[in-house]
Amino acid sequence: FKFLKTGDIIPVRFEPKIDNEKDIAFTIDGKERLLSINSLGQKLLNLNISNKSVIGKNIKDIWPDYYKFSSNDYKNPIEKEYAVFYKDSREFIYDVHIDPIVDNRKSLIYKIFILIDITDKINAEKALRQSEEKFRSIFENSLDGIYQSTLDGKYIAANNALVKMLGYENKEELISRNIKKDIYYSEKDRPQLNERDKLFVTSLKKKDGAIVWVEISSSVVYEGSTPLYYEGIVRNIDERKKSEEEIKYLSYHDFLTDLYNRYFFEEELKRLDSERLFPISVIIIDINGFKLVNDTFGHEKGDEILKNTAKILKICFRKEDIVARYGGDEFIIILPSTTKVVAISIVARIHDLFKQKFYKEFIMSLSIGIATKESREQNINELIKIAEDNMYKHKLIEKQSMHSSMITSLEKALEERNYETHEHMRRMRSLALKLGKKLQFSEERLDELSLLSSLHDIGKIAISDNIILSPLKLTNEEHEMMKKHTEIGFRIANSNSDLASIAKGILSHHERWDGKGYPMGLEGKRIPITARTISIIDAYDAMTND
Template structure:
C-alpha cells in the first residue's frame, strides 16, 4: 500500500475493510469505532460473517460475482448489532480490488443518516423532513456539500460556512466550488469533476483550497454522482481538512532524508543524488571529509562530547558548502560527503581551503573542543567517470590526506583530551609541571639514564589522562563516594591505557598508565600486582604525586608542610609505596 493510499485508508471518515477469503485483512480506525471495538482489539482475520452478526455475506454482496471488476460498486442498506450489542443501521458499498496479488473486496460502511445525505436532494427530502435533514447535516464535523454540473454549490451544512469563512449571504448570492481552490488547482478540479460525472474516476481527490480571507490549506474530497432518471445532475460529497496529516507527512519525509543529529542530508538522500548524477553527464565533483580521532573521543570523553564535535563540524560544512546548492550529507558516524555540481578540481580545492580556514577560526574561538578533519576530493571533467568511481577516488584521496597529516591529527586529538583533563586534574595550577620536574629529579637520584627522562616527563603529564572518561558528577563529588562510584573512578587507568595504545606518541608509557595506581602490598588497582612487579616508573610517580598533592592547596583542603607530608609517606611505606624509594624523597627535595 503506497503512502497516499495508506493515509487515505487510515484517515477516511468512512469505515473501510479489506476482505479476502471471508476474513478481514485490514481495518481502518473508523471501522473500529463504527463496530464498537477499541484499538487494542484487532479485527484482522476476523470472519466478516461474524462481524455482520450472522448476515450471509456471500449472498448479500454481489461483488463475488465474476461480472463485477475494477472500480464498479453496489451498495446495500442493512441492520447489525455492534460489539456493544447496539443496533446500528448501515449502508455498505462493496467493490472488487486486488490485495497482495489476489482478488479481494473493499467494504465501505457508513451509518444510514450519512447515506441519506449522499443521495440526491430530491430523494433525501422525500424520506427525511427538511428540518431533520438540516439538523443531521449540521451535527457533522465534516463539510457536506452538493453541487450542480457547473460546480455551483446547491447545498452546504453549517460546518462549510465556518470551514471556508463564508456567510449565509455569500451562499444566497451563489458560490462556485472552483473559486475556493487555489488558482493553480482550478483546471485540475474542473477536469476531475467532469471525470467523476462521467464515471471515469473515483471521487477521492486532494486539493489546496482557500478560505474567503485567503488562508490556504489542504483537503481531501470524497464525492459521488447525484443521479436523476439515470443521468448525472451534480455531485455530493464530504470535505476533510488534512492539514495535520500533511504536516506529519512532511516531518516523515524530512526524517527520511536528513540526519537527526546534524540536520544535514543522510546517506539515503546522498545515494539518491548520486543516481541523478549518473544520468547527468555534466562536470561534477565529490568531497569526502572524515573527523579525526572520533572513536577515541567517544571512548574516552563519551558520546555526548563526540556528538558536539560532529555537530560543530556539520555547521562548518553547512556554512562553507550549502549556500552554493551543493548536497552536503553525513554518510557515516564520522564521515561527510559533499556532491558539487558543475565543479572542477580548482573549485573543489578552493572550497576545501575555505573549509580549513573556517576550522582554524573555530579552533581559535573554541580551543577546548578543537576540530580536525581530513578531506579528499575528485572531479569528473569527462563523461567516462561513473559516480561510484568518483566517490572512490575522493575517498582514497581523503585517506591519503589523513595518513600524510597523521601527526598533526594526533596532536589535535591529544590537545582536546588534555583540555578536557585540565579541570579534572588541576593541571592549570602547575601540578603537571611540578610533577614532571620531581620525577626527573628522582630518576637522577637513583641513577636512571638520561634517555629515560623524556618518557618519565610524558608519564607525569599524561598518567591521569583516563580521568577524561569519568563523569564529572563523580569526579568532583564533594562527599564520600559510594562503592559503585569508587569502582567507576578506578576505571581511569584502563581508560588511559586504551587512549595511550591508540596514540603512537603515548604507546611507550601505556603500561605505566595502566599500573600507576598499584600498591606495594598488592591492594591497589586495577591488576592488584605487588612489589617489584610494579614498574619502577610507577613506583616513583606514586610517591612524587602523593607528595605534590599534599604540599599544595586543593579546593577541598589546604596544603600541609613538607615535614608532615614526608611523615605521611613514611607511614604508607611498605603498604602503598616502595619502602626503598620513600627515604630517598627527602634527599631529592633538598637537592
C-alpha cells in the same frame, strides 16, 4: 359506491360497498346511530354484526374516537385527522372521509364514513422522515465536511464542519463563494465530471489564504442519464500530510545533522551524472581526532561536534549542492557545474571555519579529498573512489602532524584548566625519571614513565570544573564522579596510538597495594609498575610542595 345527493330518493337502508379488503365503510343516521358497516370495520371495531342489537347503537358507544370526526357542517364533505385501530398488536392507520347526506330542508339524514387504509404510506413517510432526520444529524454533526455543489462550481449546501475547516463565519458566506476560483488552491485541481466517483487528495484555500490539505470523496448525482450536481465528503488531512512529509524527510535526511543521508546521496549521484552539469566535483571530509573527543567527553559532545560541522558545511555550499553525512564522522558533497579550482577554494574556507570553531577547544582537524568529473568517459563511482583516496592521503599527513602536537596539546589543556601547573608537571617528570633510573627501568619504560607523569590525570579534562576546582569537600556523588577520570583517561589514551602504551598506567594510577584503590581494586604486583611509581612520586610532590 355512489354518493347520494340532496333531492335523491333515500332508501330505507343504505349500505356502502367497498371492493377491497383494506378499507372500512359504514353509515350512521342523523342521530348518530349505526345503520351499516362492512366486514373489515366489524373486525377492527370488534363488532359481531350477526348480533342485530349492534345495529342502531350510538356510534360513540362503538367507536370511542368518533368525537374527533363529528361536525355540524353539512355543506361539504369533510376530512378529519387519521383514525387509528389496533388489532393483534398491530397498528392500522386510516384517512377518514365523511359525506353527510341531507334532505331538502338541509336536515341530516345520513353520514357516510369511508376510512381508507394509509398504514403503509404513513409508515413509509415516517421511515423517510427518520432517514432524513438521521441524514441531517449526520450532515450537521459530522467532523468531516459534507457538501453539495452545482456542476459549474457553486455550493448548494455545506455543513458546519466544512465552514469551520475553511475558516468562514457561516454557511451563507461559504455558499456565496465560487468553488473553482475561491476554494481550490489551483483551478486546475478541481476534478472534471468524468474524474469524480473516486477518492482524491488536493489542497484548498481557507478564507485567510492559508492552505489546508484535504481528502475528498466525491460523486455525481444523476437523474436518469443527466448529471444534476456533485456531493461529497471533505476530510482534513493536514496532520496526516505533515506526518507523511516528515516521514519522507526523515527517509532522505540524517536525523542528527539534518543533512541528506547516504541513500539520498546515492540516488542524487545517479540523477546529477549528466553532461549538462559537467564538470561535477565530489568532496569527501573526515574529522581527525573525533574518536578522541567522543571517547573523552562522551557521545553527547561528539554529537554536538557533528551537528556544528554540518552547520559549517551548510554555510559553505549552495542550495543545489548535495551535502550528506556519509557515515560516522564522514561527510560527502556533490557539486554540479563546479571546477576543481572552485572546489579547492571551498575546501580552504571549510578548513578556516572549522579551526575557528573547534581547534582551540578540541585537538581536531579535517582530512578532505577532492575529485572532479569533466567528461562522460569518467565513471561517477570511480570519482568517489578517487576523492576517498585523496582524503586518506591527506589523513596520513595530518596524522603525523597531529600526533607530534598531541601530547603538548593535552598537557596544555590540563594547564589551561588549572588542573595541573606547569611546575608540577615538570617536577613529576624529573622525579619519575630519577626514580625510574634508580629502579633500573629500560629506556622504553622510562619513556612511558615520563609520558605518564605528565598525562596520568588527563581524564580530568572531561570532569566538570564545579567538581575539579571546588574548594569544598566533595560530596559522595561528586567523589564518585571524580573517580571516573581514570577510566576517561584510559579511553583517551587508547584512542591514540602514541598514547596507547600508557593507557593501563592511567587507568590504575589510583590503585593501592592493599587493594582498596580504584577503579578495579587491584592489589600488589597486579598494579602496573609505572602506575605504582607515579602514585609514589605524586604523593611525594604533594607532601613537599603543597
